[in-house]
Amino acid sequence: MAPTLNVKQATGNQSSWNTLLPDFPKGPLSKYRKKASFNWKEMAMFLDGEDIIRLKNRIFSALESDPFFARHPGEELSREKYQELTFLRCKRLFEYDFLTQQEIMENPLKILNLVICIGMYDWSPCLQFFLHCGVFGGTILSASKRFANFVKKIYNMEIFGCFALTELSHGTNTKGIRTTATFDHNTQEFIINSPDFEAAKFWVGNMGKHATHAIVYAQLYTPDGQCQGLHSFIVQIRDTKTLLPMPGVMVGDIGKKIGQNGLDNGFAMFHNVRIPKENILNITGDVSPEGKYSSSFTDVKERFSAALGSLSTGRILITAVSATNLKLALSIAIRFSATRRQFGPTDEEEIPVIEYQTQQWRLLPYLAAAYALDYFSKSLFENFVEFYAGLLTKQKSQRQADLGREIHALSAASKPLSSWTAQQAAQECREACGGHGYLAMNRLGEIRNDNDPNCTYEGDNNVLLQQTSNYLMSWMNCIRNKVPFESPLGTINFLQDYHHIIGWKFKANSVDDCMDSSAPLAAYKWLVCYLLRESDLKLRKEKQSGHSDFEAKNNCQVYFCRSLAIAFVEQTVLQRYHDYTHDPNIPSTLQPVLKNLCALYGLWSLSKHLAVLYQGGYVSGEQAGRFIQNAILELCSRLKDDAVALVDVFAPPDFILNSPIGKASGELYKNMWAEILQGNKALSRPSWWAEFCINKPVTGRLSSRL
Ligand SMILES: CCCCCCC/C=C/C(=O)SCCNC(=O)CCNC(=O)[C@H](O)C(C)(C)COP(=O)(O)OP(=O)(O)OC[C@H]1O[C@@H](n2cnc3c(N)ncnc32)[C@H](O)[C@@H]1OP(=O)(O)O
Ligand SMILES: Cc1cc2nc3c(=O)[nH]c(=O)nc-3n(C[C@H](O)[C@H](O)[C@H](O)COP(=O)(O)OP(=O)(O)OC[C@H]3O[C@@H](n4cnc5c(N)ncnc54)[C@H](O)[C@@H]3O)c2cc1C
Numbered sequence: 001m002a003p004t005l006n007v008k009q010a011t012g013n014q015s016s017w018n019t020l021l022p023d024f025p026k027g028p029l030s031k032y033r034k035k036a037s038f039n040w041k042e043m044a045m046f047l048d049g050e051d052i053i054r055l056k057n058r059i060f061s062a063l064e065s066d067p068f069f070a071r072h073p074g075e076e077l078s079r080e081k082y083q084e085l086t087f088l089r090c091k092r093l094f095e096y097d098f099l100t101q102q103e104i105m106e107n108p109l110k111i112l113n114l115v116i117c118i119g120m121y122d123w124s125p126c127l128q129f130f131l132h133c134g135v136f137g138g139t140i141l142s143a144s145k146r147f148a149n150f151v152k153k154i155y156n157m158e159i160f161g162c163f164a165l166t167e168l169s170h171g172t173n174t175k176g177i178r179t180t181a182t183f184d185h186n187t188q189e190f191i192i193n194s195p196d197f198e199a200a201k202f203w204v205g206n207m208g209k210h211a212t213h214a215i216v217y218a219q220l221y222t223p224d225g226q227c228q229g230l231h232s233f234i235v236q237i238r239d240t241k242t243l244l245p246m247p248g249v250m251v252g253d254i255g256k257k258i259g260q261n262g263l264d265n266g267f268a269m270f271h272n273v274r275i276p277k278e279n280i281l282n283i284t285g286d287v288s289p290e291g292k293y294s295s296s297f298t299d300v301k302e303r304f305s306a307a308l309g310s311l312s313t314g315r316i317l318i319t320a321v322s323a324t325n326l327k328l329a330l331s332i333a334i335r336f337s338a339t340r341r342q343f344g345p346t347d348e349e350e351i352p353v354i355e356y357q358t359q360q361w362r363l364l365p366y367l368a369a370a371y372a373l374d375y376f377s378k379s380l381f382e383n384f385v386e387f388y389a390g391l392l393t394k395q396k397s398q399r400q401a402d403l404g405r406e407i408h409a410l411s412a413a414s415k416p417l418s419s420w421t422a423q424q425a426a427q428e429c430r431e432a433c434g435g436h437g438y439l440a441m442n443r444l445g446e447i448r449n450d451n452d453p454n455c456t457y458e459g460d461n462n463v464l465l466q467q468t469s470n471y472l473m474s475w476m477n478c479i480r481n482k483v484p485f486e487s488p489l490g491t492i493n494f495l496q497d498y499h500h501i502i503g504w505k506f507k508a509n510s511v512d513d514c515m516d517s518s519a520p521l522a523a524y525k526w527l528v529c530y531l532l533r534e535s536d537l538k539l540r541k542e543k544q545s546g547h548s549d550f551e552a553k554n555n556c557q558v559y560f561c562r563s564l565a566i567a568f569v570e571q572t573v574l575q576r577y578h579d580y581t582h583d584p585n586i587p588s589t590l591q592p593v594l595k596n597l598c599a600l601y602g603l604w605s606l607s608k609h610l611a612v613l614y615q616g617g618y619v620s621g622e623q624a625g626r627f628i629q630n631a632i633l634e635l636c637s638r639l640k641d642d643a644v645a646l647v648d649v650f651a652p653p654d655f656i657l658n659s660p661i662g663k664a665s666g667e668l669y670k671n672m673w674a675e676i677l678q679g680n681k682a683l684s685r686p687s688w689w690a691e692f693c694i695n696k697p698v699t700g701r702l703s704s705r706l
Helices: 014-020 030-035 040-048 050-065 079-096 101-106 109-121 123-143 145-155 300-307 311-339 357-392 398-432 434-438 444-455 461-473 476-480 493-501 518-544 549-554 557-581 591-607 610-615 621-640 643-650 668-678
Strands: 161-164 180-184 189-193 201-205 213-221 227-236 249-253 265-270 273-276
Touching: 014 040, 014 050, 030 643, 040 050, 040 643, 050 109, 079 123, 101 109, 109 123, 109 311, 109 357, 123 145, 123 161, 123 201, 123 213, 123 311, 123 357, 161 201, 189 213, 189 227, 201 213, 227 273, 227 300, 300 398, 311 357, 311 398, 311 434, 311 444, 311 643, 311 668, 357 398, 357 557, 357 591, 357 621, 357 643, 398 434, 398 444, 398 461, 398 557, 434 444, 461 518, 461 557, 476 493, 476 518, 493 518, 518 549, 518 557, 518 591, 518 610, 549 557, 557 591, 591 610, 591 621, 610 621, 621 643
Parallel strands: 161 213, 180 213
Antiparallel strands: 180 189, 189 273, 201 265, 213 227, 249 265
16 A cells, blocks of 8 residues: 555644643533543644644634624524625635645645635635635646636636536536537637537536636537537636626526525526637647647547546545534534433433443444544545646656546545535434534534535536446456556555455454454455455346446446445545554554544444345354444444544634534533524514414414315
8 A cells, every 4th residue: 555644743742732722611521521541632733733733723713803704693694695705705715815835835735724624614615715716726727837827817816716517407427518619710719609508507606696707618619510529618707897797608696505505606608608719728638720629638538537637636625525524513413412411320310422322323433434534535635636746747657647547536436435424424413412403503404414515516426436436347357367456556456466355254253353443454355356246247247148338337336336436445444544543653642542443433334334244255143243243332432431532633613613512611501592592583572473462363264265
């Protein structure tokens, strides 16, 4: 396995911890904080390092003291007001300019932390800012030097951008995109057209109300009438002085969504919109003044991959964004569970609900997942930084191409894993907080609804998983013929041992044998090899029985390729986290709890595949399954007293978390009560009081109309 994030952080000393990480107020959570097996400040310093903690503190305290970011408890904003406020907040982010180019160059992980910190406050301004600077700006920046003028205008907000790939009738199927860009060599322009309303660009973030420019994906037509496939173009859609639509552009807002309503998602139709020739993003191809098409990619498939390459950035970030939502939801639910008391062994004493086995089993595996996925998303981001550096320097090596494929395969499965885990966790956390979890002020509904589109945008989860299984299946020939192979990040290297691994059996003879992550890791390696073999066999059988490639692939998804992609990415996340937590350089004060988290994540994830493990003969007998289940319960019980400290490590300050039941003091009732009474109309008589008091209904008056 290629090196990932190293165990490199110095934890500093007690006094530096106290300066950067102030103590929490004393209160009902103190009891659990005292019981923790480790010091949460040491863990935070170890995981993030001093530099990142300083950055986080800088961002959080700027937002907290800025009136534009003030919270308004009890107030309900209209969608229009929320969109306006989101834009004002986005402008403030420009004014803060939290990261210099120098800082980004020195430590690119700071960008990820910037996204996470702003998103922890609210995803709407975060996405608005990132879609403009990162997706719109980043795509243009990596295209070629000829866009320097655009780049300047992007980063001083002279223009505002969006990324327009999806259309009303096509999203996932990018080959089906129907917007056209026809080159007119007489005027040296491209003419952009939407053939009909079903080809209108749709769902595009920032397009609804305010973006002035869009990266528009369209089928490129050269004057010889040839379609050269999907390419992207910079198209001005609104006047920068008036925000009115440009001639030939019909642009608008798609309406209220389930979440993220500060963000204006929009549609646009183009009618003979002319743009200069230079506005083609010449990443995969270009057109000469005479209208001749050229591309550095001879292979059409390779050109298509490169045209969609920028989508991997979003998928990697969404892996981290979802892990962040997981952390937010858990911070609230675990602090609540450690302070909420119901029932008890005696009539006198009620116990915190976290003491119940079911509550532990419902929450603590997600806590373990939060740690594992957080680590994975950061390590994948670091892999991506290497790839992006290659793109900027126009690397054309085989390694660069292989790295792009591997990162695509990993991010196409890590986005589904992370977004689904966060989605399920947000619901579990909501229920784990009982009725109070359903009160909007406690934020679990917002977290759940804002996380939801992570499962869909930047590629639907179920379809993306097919990309990962295609990648894995592509090694089958090498495996069959025993041809050596490896990948730049080494994530598939273990498949060289396929013929040996496929014969492995579950070795644990006791619960104790399962308590280290090496046990689930071995099982995962077998599971991936088994599912690979079964998927390959199934595909070949489907083809032999006369099905077309399309039908055969379609018939191999459920229980085969889909499970393969999920098992592979879980295995990869676990492998990386296992290597990390078992590194001898981890401080001895932190290693035991980190190892417990890793083992719990591995066993809990694996337990969802128990049926296949039995079906394929890796485990047999009643005992094996019982060992795994009992090990999960034992790890939950061991982690129970560490849980509050483990969320203290990643929970943002109260102002950012914005949940009375999740506040660091643990005074859940006082905090909720205070917020309820702040609601601006909580105690007032309703404006429609007379409808009850004066205008009484005449019972049965309308029955004759039925
Ligand atoms: C802070 C967080 C940011 C959040 C931003 C939120 C805002 C949201 C924005 C958006 O949603 S923008 C729109 C996003 N849209 C999509 O992601 C579309 C999803 N669909 C696709 O990406 C693709 O069409 C597909 C489903 C991946 C592939 O479809 P298709 O079946 O037509 O092609 P294939 O034959 O499978 O692929 C051909 C070839 O290309 C390779 N490839 C595809 N994508 C990539 C990529 N990104 N990078 C590298 N390579 C790629 C694919 O693996 C095939 O290669 P081979 O297998 O032939 O080697
Ligand atoms: C909040 C939000 C913001 C967005 N922002 C942007 C943006 O800024 N720019 C932009 O261009 N787009 C944006 N999108 C669009 C987004 O990228 C698409 O919605 C996404 O790619 C999924 O495409 P779709 O909606 O067409 O789904 P569809 O492809 O129609 O999927 C519908 C269902 O069919 C299933 N399905 C489809 N194909 C297959 C298959 N081959 N095999 C099995 N099942 C299949 C899917 O799993 C899914 O369940 C945004 C979407 C949302 C929700």
